[in-house]
Amino acid sequence: MTLPAPAYQGLSQQQLAVLVPELLLSGQLIDRSGMAHLISAFGRETMGQVAIEEWMAASPVYTHRMRTALGIDGDGVEDMFKCLQLDIGAPPQFMDFRYEVIDKYHGSFFLQHCGALMDVEPMGDDYVTTMCHDIEDPTFDATAIATNRRARIRPVHRPPRRPEGRMPHCEWTVTIEDDRDELPLPADAEEMFSTRAGQTQLTPIDISATDGFVDYRGPLLADLQFREWSQTALARMAEEIALQHQLLSLGFLWSVRRYAESDDQVREIFRKQLTGIAGLSADRLRSAMNLGSDAAGLAAVITLAPILGPVQYTGVTAEVVGDDVIVRVPTDSGAVADGGWVALLEADHTEPLQAIGTAVDAHWAVASSTDEEGATVFVMSKGEQRHKESGEVAIARFSSGADFEFTDRGRSIPITPVGSGV
Numbered sequence: 001m002t003l004p005a006p007a008y009q010g011l012s013q014q015q016l017a018v019l020v021p022e023l024l025l026s027g028q029l030i031d032r033s034g035m036a037h038l039i040s041a042f043g044r045e046t047m048g049q050v051a052i053e054e055w056m057a058a059s060p061v062y063t064h065r066m067r068t069a070l071g072i073d074g075d076g077v078e079d080m081f082k083c084l085q086l087d088i089g090a091p092p093q094f095m096d097f098r099y100e101v102i103d104k105y106h107g108s109f110f111l112q113h114c115g116a117l118m119d120v121e122p123m124g125d126d127y128v129t130t131m132c133h134d135i136e137d138p139t140f141d142a143t144a145i146a147t148n149r150r151a152r153i154r155p156v157h158r159p160p161r162r163p164e165g166r167m168p169h170c171e172w173t174v175t176i177e178d179d180r181d182e183l184p185l186p187a188d189a190e191e192m193f194s195t196r197a198g199q200t201q202l203t204p205i206d207i208s209a210t211d212g213f214v215d216y217r218g219p220l221l222a223d224l225q226f227r228e229w230s231q232t233a234l235a236r237m238a239e240e241i242a243l244q245h246q247l248l249s250l251g252f253l254w255s256v257r258r259y260a261e262s263d264d265q266v267r268e269i270f271r272k273q274l275t276g277i278a279g280l281s282a283d284r285l286r287s288a289m290n291l292g293s294d295a296a297g298l299a300a301v302i303t304l305a306p307i308l309g310p311v312q313y314t315g316v317t318a319e320v321v322g323d324d325v326i327v328r329v330p331t332d333s334g335a336v337a338d339g340g341w342v343a344l345l346e347a348d349h350t351e352p353l354q355a356i357g358t359a360v361d362a363h364w365a366v367a368s369s370t371d372e373e374g375a376t377v378f379v380m381s382k383g384e385q386r387h388k389e390s391g392e393v394a395i396a397r398f399s400s401g402a403d404f405e406f407t408d409r410g411r412s413i414p415i416t417p418v419g420s421g422v
Helices: 013-028 030-040 045-072 077-084 113-125 124-144 188-193 231-261 263-288 295-304 335-336 351-359 391-396
Strands: 093-103 108-115 152-155 168-174 316-323 323-328 364-372 375-382
Touching: 013 030, 013 231, 013 263, 030 045, 030 231, 030 263, 030 391, 045 077, 045 124, 045 188, 045 231, 077 093, 077 108, 077 124, 077 168, 093 113, 108 113, 124 168, 168 263, 188 295, 188 375, 231 263, 231 335, 263 295, 263 351, 263 391, 295 323, 295 351, 351 364, 351 375, 351 391
Parallel strands: none
Antiparallel strands: 093 108, 108 168, 152 168, 316 323, 323 375, 364 375
């Protein structure tokens, strides 16, 4: 299969600096899209177990990939925190992590603002406990072991908030001890490493670039300012973050299969998750990137949408032809081989693409879809009829992340270890 040029590589440094935090937030909102359907089908406890299994399957893999891409080659708490800053589980500002480094193997963090808590807290203490206790304990450790298998992340305090409204929202210690047993790699993560997603080769960073940081080998920085990174580093980050979406979705799929009554139920829930995040992410992307509602704008949103990328993995393309947008979904991509989101885009199931079109302009519609040799081809046309936002997107929009606004926090400041004496 001949792949087109990677989409993110064609953006400017300034555009990518806006896009990267948007992609990170999009990844966090995947669960806002999927979990409501799990609660409806299976209840709160099974929803919590799926969340544990999906993140434990994906996070060790994508954390390892980001470490490799950005030269984060140490095994201490600074290295772990660097990875968290580029993790869809901790998008900047929405999940406002504040880090402290005591020495190489000891540190802490607190969340001055937790968007996930803001979403779940109105649902009551049982749901808060499921998220902040049952889910966080194993998944934090699964993320940490990508840096050091002797790492442990433990709570100082966490929600349900007592007293009510307690700030910061939670606080955690991070310790690495030589005499501690190593945690094993979760079985699903071992399998995830062998998927096409886990092995996809992405665009190398040009280490000779002079327009910003090309790696993260220097000090840990507070409040990463993405405009300070080189264009080529930002493009690789964007590709990796899109792949984080794909890895997390596969973890979700594998877990749902364990609890569903049938393959049809699995696909129904999986497609609903995809449709919800497709529409919500497209809406935010269109606004953040200041894209129009015409064919060029729609094609750009489809090309940049992390749920359809990175192109090296999915092969999905969008092309403007006249007044229409032609979307091609190859049948021989790594994404289809893995059975992930892209495999849901079928000639008789256009819901995720329609959700994207509606987010760009309510008059866009999937006018036709056909199976051709080597691809499924969708034609999107703009007509007179207005299309309502789907219920799946409306459910995802429940999250405060739907309308979240990033703010400029100035320059990146190095975090000085407490034990350095500086």
